[in-house]
Amino acid sequence: MAAQAGSDVASLVSRNEKTILPEWVEFQKKAGILHTGRISEGELQSQSRNFLHLLHEALTQGGTDTSGSAYEAAKAMLAELSRSRAMQGFSPSETATFIFSLKQPLFNAINRDASLSADQKASTVWTSTMLLDELGLFTLEIFQKSREEVIVRQQREIAELSTPVVKLWEGILALPLIGTLDSQRTQVVMENLLQTIVDDEAEIAIIDITGVPTVDTLTAQHLLKTVAAARLMGADCLISGIRPQIAQTMVHLGVELNVISKASLADAFAVALRQTGRTIVKAKRVEGYTFADKKSGGQDA
């Protein structure tokens, strides 16, 4: 029955390919697919032609069973189309329109076909509806999956990017924290910092919280645990970037950070340099060294 219905639709498609294709493209254009500006008419034409061709082959070989191997090529093309449209920023309905707009031209072809009896027409309409619905859902599923892949990738990128440990000087590290410090991210941050302390044989780590919008007791606890762990590894921690409103709030909360803290990263860096026995000295200008000095002072000397 399925095979019979499939070959009915297949022969219908092959007999009417010349009218179905332009009608289909017309319906897609009417749905405004070209107005999105993400696809050209030529591309639309060739995508439609290719798919109709693949669908015809699948119908001839495998009937209407879309899970069969005959549909592999057609489904691969749909998946590719769906994925690229997801990346290009098409909406789900714009993507699904590709398949669903094929219904009307197909039904028109069935209606016009004089060789089919009324019963045959009805059953062919039913078969092709089922078929296109299945393929449409498949398109949407792939679309959804591709979008999820994008989100997961971005999440991973954010998790990695947002916790860099920066080497400021020999033995001095900085950890600029940005965003919300939830438990999962804190774990990543802490591991990163401790590992870098080992790798760089660091003596001092500066944790900068300028980019942390809210410091509540949980955040403070995470910070203190990180500091304690770093201490166990022989590195001292400084905390910098505590803004005035955060400082006031922490006082009201009753949180005490038993570490040296500074308002800015620059201040903390100066402390770190001092603690490691270094000082910053303003460079003495060497007479007649710069171009400007040569010009004005050269002749007097």
Next chain:
Amino acid sequence: MPTTRTERVGIKVSDDVVRVRQITRAFALEVGLSLVDQTKIVTASSELARNTLDYGGGGEVTAEIVEQGGRRGVRLTFDDKGPGIADIEQALKDGFTSGRGMGLGLGGAKRLSNEFSIVSEPGLGTKITIARWK
């Protein structure tokens, strides 16, 4: 006390705590709280939202912009159907915790707010209301 804006947020997972903070900040901005007051109410909301999640087993918060005698403010009501608090006096004490936190959240939230009220029935749940006025 007329309410001009209300929003209800469920607190079921730790990401919801972030959402509570964001909504509180948006409301505080709308009321025109100073930066320090914004930070205070946002931090208090963060503490209470996390308590609702960790100790109350989840619940919800109702955020409101309220007006009283020409003053505007943000009011937050945290509601859970958890085990409740047997000894509120003790729970408010700094350093006391039944969990693994620092034991500063509840008392801290009280200090960070202009108004603070707590109703708790052991076995029935806890309802905490805080407000910060401009």
